[in-house]
Amino acid sequence: MVIGANGQLGSDIVKVFSSENVIPLTHKDVEIAEGASVKNALEAYKPDLVINTAAYHRISDCEKNALKSFGINSIGTKNLAIACRENKAILVHISTDYVFDGEKKEPYIESDSPRPLNVYGISKLAGEYYIKYLCPKHFIIRTSGLYGSAKCRAKGGNFIDLMLNLAKEQDEIEVVNDEVLTPTYTLDLARKIRDLIQTDYFGLYHITNNGSCSWHQFAEKIFEFYNLKVNLKAVSAERFASEIKRPRYSVLRNYALEKIGMDDMRKWDEALKVFLSRRKEQ
Numbered sequence: 001m002v003i004g005a006n007g008q009l010g011s012d013i014v015k016v017f018s019s020e021n022v023i024p025l026t027h028k029d030v031e032i033a034e035g036a037s038v039k040n041a042l043e044a045y046k047p048d049l050v051i052n053t054a055a056y057h058r059i060s061d062c063e064k065n066a067l068k069s070f071g072i073n074s075i076g077t078k079n080l081a082i083a084c085r086e087n088k089a090i091l092v093h094i095s096t097d098y099v100f101d102g103e104k105k106e107p108y109i110e111s112d113s114p115r116p117l118n119v120y121g122i123s124k125l126a127g128e129y130y131i132k133y134l135c136p137k138h139f140i141i142r143t144s145g146l147y148g149s150a151k152c153r154a155k156g157g158n159f160i161d162l163m164l165n166l167a168k169e170q171d172e173i174e175v176v177n178d179e180v181l182t183p184t185y186t187l188d189l190a191r192k193i194r195d196l197i198q199t200d201y202f203g204l205y206h207i208t209n210n211g212s213c214s215w216h217q218f219a220e221k222i223f224e225f226y227n228l229k230v231n232l233k234a235v236s237a238e239r240f241a242s243e244i245k246r247p248r249y250s251v252l253r254n255y256a257l258e259k260i261g262m263d264d265m266r267k268w269d270e271a272l273k274v275f276l277s278r279r280k281e282q
């Protein structure tokens, strides 16, 4: 069962499992914040495995609506953990690099202590804890900077769309060069999830493409691919004054995958090239 099946990541997960008996559920079919809705869905379909991609994840909205953020990202995850345990289903849950504070300045591994800086990160971390303590057969997967062929529904697009739109509208584009992450192609992540769940190595995983870059370097690669001459200016995150704290460095190392010999995730810039080439063909 895939929850959030029409989302950015969910739609690629449905794609990579197309030869299996997949139950794709959208927000119309299930409301994870409501225990009864989750219970009914699991009892109706009796899945062996549930992949939850649903979240409330526009960071500024989470900050304004902490109750909703906890209702979906924490209690919603708790509802899934209990329903999966009671129905003997494995739970695969997507979490985030924003559980870290960014002070480490070298890639975070799964055993590093989380210290989220904002409501979104805290509510996602609480969701992880519920799963850890309520549902023994789980895979918690932290990822970062997603893009894919479907739009991110919560954000109305992805960073690539944003840059290409800005390039049409503005002579100069300012992009932050002191926030470092790993952009991750949803199809690569979906394939790795498909491989990982064939194992019974349950637990916490970091899964992103490899390497890292600033948002500014990410933008540079996009414009380079399209051969667009854009006046791209590197600025500090402080330029976009915001009350909301974000980690300045949220690179994840796929350490748990490395330990089981499964980290063959390609570099972020290779994955980006493949994605942009496919997009161009279409």
Ligand SMILES: NC(=O)c1ccc[n+]([C@@H]2O[C@H](COP(=O)([O-])OP(=O)(O)OC[C@H]3O[C@@H](n4cnc5c(N)ncnc54)[C@H](OP(=O)(O)O)[C@@H]3O)[C@@H](O)[C@H]2O)c1
Binding pocket: 003, 004, 005, 006, 007, 008, 009, 010, 026, 027, 028, 030, 031, 032, 033, 052, 053, 054, 055, 056, 057, 072, 076, 094, 095, 096, 097, 143, 144, 145, 146, 147, 151, 152, 153, 154, 155
């Ligand atoms: N996007 C990123 O860069 C990023 C980075 C790190 C981690 N993540 C994590 O990755 C996951 C997937 O992200 P994404 O970009 O694929 O998200 P997305 O495109 O916004 O998809 C989320 C899906 O979940 C559904 N949904 C939202 N709230 C729900 C609820 N209360 N009950 C049931 N379904 C609900 C949405 O449906 P509606 O749109 O109809 O509400 C949508 O189908 C999230 O858990 C997010 O925290 C994302």
